[in-house]
Every structure is written in structure tokens, then in C-alpha cells.
Amino acid sequence: MAAIQITNVKKRYQSLQALGGVSLTIEEGEFFGLLGPNGAGKTTLISIIAGLNHPDSGNVTVHGHDVVSDYRAARRNLGVVPQELVFDPFFTVRETLRIQSGYYGLKNNDKWIDEVMENLDLTGKADTNMRALSGGMKRRVLVAQALVHKPPVIVLDEPTAGVDVELRQTLWRFISRLNREGHTVVLTTHYLEEAQEQCNRIAMLKLGQVVALDSTSALIKRIAGSQLLVNLSSGSLPAALQPLVLHADGSKFSLRVNEYADVEPILGALRHAGAVIEDMQLQQADLEDVFLQIMDSKVSASGFNVFADEYSAGGVK
Numbered sequence: 001m002a003a004i005q006i007t008n009v010k011k012r013y014q015s016l017q018a019l020g021g022v023s024l025t026i027e028e029g030e031f032f033g034l035l036g037p038n039g040a041g042k043t044t045l046i047s048i049i050a051g052l053n054h055p056d057s058g059n060v061t062v063h064g065h066d067v068v069s070d071y072r073a074a075r076r077n078l079g080v081v082p083q084e085l086v087f088d089p090f091f092t093v094r095e096t097l098r099i100q101s102g103y104y105g106l107k108n109n110d111k112w113i114d115e116v117m118e119n120l121d122l123t124g125k126a127d128t129n130m131r132a133l134s135g136g137m138k139r140r141v142l143v144a145q146a147l148v149h150k151p152p153v154i155v156l157d158e159p160t161a162g163v164d165v166e167l168r169q170t171l172w173r174f175i176s177r178l179n180r181e182g183h184t185v186v187l188t189t190h191y192l193e194e195a196q197e198q199c200n201r202i203a204m205l206k207l208g209q210v211v212a213l214d215s216t217s218a219l220i221k222r223i224a225g226s227q228l229l230v231n232l233s234s235g236s237l238p239a240a241l242q243p244l245v246l247h248a249d250g251s252k253f254s255l256r257v258n259e260y261a262d263v264e265p266i267l268g269a270l271r272h273a274g275a276v277i278e279d280m281q282l283q284q285a286d287l288e289d290v291f292l293q294i295m296d297s298k299v300s301a302s303g304f305n306v307f308a309d310e311y312s313a314g315g316v317k
């Protein structure tokens with residue numbers, strides 16, 4: 001059974017189509033990234049998954065439970081870490097987590113609450129009032145709150161926005177452990193390095209549509225390739241290499257290479273043409289390159305039509 005099944009979800013705010021028919025299947029045990037620029041529809045989709053916002057059409061299930069008609073069961077399977085920090089300032093951290101446990105009918109949950117606090121470095125603040133916590137500490141409590149009922153599916157909406165390195169490391173250590181133990185994790189973030197490191201599969205949203213969906217490694221390989229940067233001290237680039245040029249600036253050229261084996265023939269062609277290399281560097285593509293290429297409509301119009309078509313019929317490969 002899928003952890004989250006999203007089927008043709010549409011959502012409009014007045015004249016704005018925030019989601020234009022999104023379909024995605026997130027399997028149990030995945031660490032899934034949902035990426036997109038500001039306004040792409042990520043938070044709208046997450047709030048629909050969480051049952052906090054209703055789609056105009058289409059539906060979402062969490063572990064087979066419809067998030068609208070079977071809300072309570074869907075919610076029991078789900079822990080959502082929202083973007084916004086909202087708290088009752090009068091309770092301590094431990095009280096906040098006990099109250100949250102109560103929403104799920106969990107009475108004797110202290111053992112797990114202690115373990116969650118320990119793993120998020122919150123133990124020292126257990127008896128501190130929420131209002132006395134720093135922003136970063138409050139965010140830790142938000143994460144802890146989402147985990148009190150040990151949900152099989154954990155959704156994190158920009159959990160590391162504006163937080164320090166220590167919390168990021170603490171958070172990813174704990175979330176990765178939960179993922180290894182079988183929990184499904186869905187993450188939205190603007191930190192592409194973080195997504196590249198954590199997620200095994202990624203969907204990219206643009207203007208409410210899924211424009212790319214693949215494993216992280218396949219996305220990086222399939223779209224951006226790598227670049228060989230060469231700076232020539234004399235001679236010029238032979239015509240045979242022109243089709244590989246991604247960028248040219250005087251004697252500096254950035255050439256597309258798909259694998260290491262492509263480098264040797266390029267060097268051979270340069271040598272053969274009498275060009276002398278002053279400086280050379282092989283630059284691996286990363287998720288940021290892929291993201292920028294996909295979000296750049298010029299590229300998607302000219303180069304990735306097939307890619308876009310593949311997903312328009314339902315979004316899932």
C-alpha cells in the first residue's frame with residue numbers, strides 16, 4: 001500500500017490555480033522531497049495531505065485512508081511539522097507534548113516523549129515554558145509534537161528554514177534514523193543540498209504542476225550531466241566540440257559531459273586542433289543545476305518536452 005496517494009488534486013484560490021491536477025504516489029519507507037520555487041503549491045499540497053485544507057477535486061489517501069472522509073484514521077498515520085511556529089505559551093515543553101499525545105488518546109506516553117526529547121536535544125528544556133524558548137528550540141518542539149504518536153508517515157514543511165547547523169544535524173540524524181526504521185518521510189525545503197543528501201526521490205512542482213519526478217540520482221544524471229570547464233591559453237575550440245558548448249566566455253568554455261569517458265575524446269580533439277589548455281576543471285552537476293534547468297521554462301520548452309509529457313498523464317512513472 002502507498003504511504004501517500006495523491007490523485008489529480010486541484011485547488012484554486014479565487015482566480016489563482018494553486019494546484020492544477022497533481023498526482024503522486026509516495027511509497028512506504030521513502031524519503032521523498034517536494035521541491036519548487038516560492039508559490040509553487042508545496043504548502044497547499046501539504047495542508048491538503050494533513051486534512052487542514054480541502055481540494056476542489058481529486059483525493060489524497062494516507063495509508064489507504066482518505067484525508068477528508070476518513071480524516072481521523074488518516075491523521076493517526078501522519079505527523080506534520082508545519083512551517084509556522086504556533087504554540088500555547090503557558091505550557092512547558094513536556095506539558096505541550098503530553099497534551100499533543102492526549103489528542104491521539106495516548107495516556108502513558110512519557111517513555112516515547114523522553115526519547116523524542118532526548119533525540120532532539122530538548123531534555124534540558126523539558127520543564128521550560130514555551131514562551132521562554134528561542135526560535136530554534138520552538139522548532140524542535142514542533143518536530144517533537146509531530147512525532148508523539150509515532151506516525152508511520154512524517155511530513156516536514158521547511159523544517160530547517162532559518163535554523164542553525166546544530167539543529168539541522170540533530171534533526172537529520174533523528175529523522176534519518178526514523179526513516180531507516182521504516183517511517184516514510186516527505187520533506188519540502190529550499191535547501192537543495194539538503195534535499196540531495198536526504199531524499200531518495202524528488203518531485204518538483206512549478207505553478208501547481210509536477211514538472212519532474214524521479215530518483216535523486218537519476219534526476220541529476222538525466223538532466224544536468226557534468227561540465228568540463230576549460231580555459232585555452234592558445235588556439236581555439238574545434239568545430240566538432242561546438243555542440244557540447246554550454247557556455248562560452250572568450251577563451252573559457254563550459255562543455256557538457258555525461259560521463260568521465262567523454263573527457264578523453266574532448267582533450268584529444270583539443271590537442272589535435274593545436275589548442276593549449278591553461279586551466280581545466282570537471283564540475284559535477286548537483287540538484288541545484290537540475291532545479292534551475294527545470295524551472296527555466298526555456299530549457300523545458302526546448303529540451304525536456306518528453307520529460308514533461310511523461311508526467312502530465314498522471315504524474316507517476
Ligand SMILES: Nc1ncnc2c1ncn2[C@@H]1O[C@H](COP(=O)(O)OP(=O)(O)OP(=O)(O)O)[C@@H](O)[C@H]1O
Nearest residue numbers: 013014016018036037038039040041042043044045
Ligand atoms: N489562503 C490563500 N488564499 C489565497 N491564495 C493563497 C492562499 N494560500 C496560498 N495561496 C497562493 O497559492 C500559491 C501557492 O502557495 P503555497 O504556499 O502552496 O506555495 P509554496 O510552494 O508552499 O511556496 P513557499 O515556498 O513560498 O512556501 C501562491 O501563489 C500563494 O500566494
